[in-house]
Amino acid sequence: MAEATIGSRAGSAPWFLSAPALLLFLGLLVIPLALTAVLSFHSFDGTRGVLPDFTARNYLEVFSDPYYYEIFLRTAGLALAVTLLSVLFGVPETIILSRMKAPWRGIFLIVILGPLLVSVVVRTLGWAILMGNNGLINAGLKALGLTDEPVRLLFTMTGVVIALTHVLMPFMVISVWASLQKLDPQVENAGLSFGAAPFTVFRRVILPQILPGILSGGIIVFALAASAFATPAILGGRRLKVVATAAYDEFLSTLNWPLGASIAILLLIANVIVIAGFNRWLERRYAQVFEG
Template identity: 70%
Template sequence: MKRPWQSLCLLIVLGPLLISVVVRTLGWQVLLGNNGVLNDALQALHITSEPIRLVFTMTGMVIALTHVLVPFMVMSVWATLQKLNPQVEWAGLSLGGSPLRVFRRVVLPQIMPGVLSGPITVFAPSASAFATPALIGGRRLKVVATAAYDESRHAELAARREHRAAAADREHRGRDGSQPTRRTPL
């Protein structure tokens, strides 16, 4: 790839990382909503007669998360491609190898560290993604981050209930733990 196109393609791929998570997610809600740009385009082209439900579905959440996680994979592979010596590829072709065979036998083994480190690099932000699954997936769909948040909220509410019950019991029993004395009306 020539240098000017390489820079432009890299900017297009890395562009999603330059936008705030909340702004990007709200943009996906506008695109994927029932009255969103995507559904309007599909109906205008007569591909569908009714809007396709993409917000609050796993499909919509996967689309939005893929948009932000693909750059991490591309960066990983791109870094290893930059280290690749093009003369080795030319040598394989000049020795009679087909382009597919040269890719499989020469290029792929050299970029394999980037291909293997990409999923590891993608896993961390995908496991900790909270805003996108919460806004696009809603309360019904659970991923690791939203499930952990919900569990912590349930634990916090349970602790508050226990604290209130214990305080009410102490108030009922009196400060020293004895049974409350009956008060006679005046």
């Protein structure tokens, strides 16, 4: 009897220890999302506001309007472009950083992670100043003789992609850095000692070992880019809308909270589908590799 009591206490101990975190998770994430989902099924009237009637008209409006198709496709393209650029620049940057000696490694790591230490609004306003017609970027291009007219970067997709890549690249660096810390340098040296070219060693030895970090960083960057609000709102302006800014406008401009909630829920569902599908694909690829 005593052993059964001790066993039951031991089995319930993890639940008691994780209860505060679970309650915090429920209170700050699950419950607000559930309330937003319920709100998305309410009706809306321009004169009376949110009505207690339940309807799927908000979702039908989003699915049937080409305007929202364009916004969702633009958001997907933006997130994909930022993710690819983060991989293209973040992975070599992290490899170079890992091979630096102290104290330069710590200094450059702080520089790379610096964007995470500054408010997203401050960072975006800084980029707006740099990308203006009279900003530092255009002034530099003119000084080098590369252009006579200012290059239009503000209120364009190019400017938003550049700023978001700068903001989100540290997440890629952190993920790849964690994988590089597990990499045994002797394995790379063994490949070089057998006469393999440096690029071959990178492709056959280093890349497979840091691939999980690249993929996890890509998932984080994609999700954050797809749901970004401040940077597209400030640098993209009113015309270049993404899903987050469209939901914001429905909430605070037209006051159509149910439609804004339905847009937000659809963005969440799209993110979950992409991330879950990507993870599933990765599991299958790794299973094929290990089986082979």
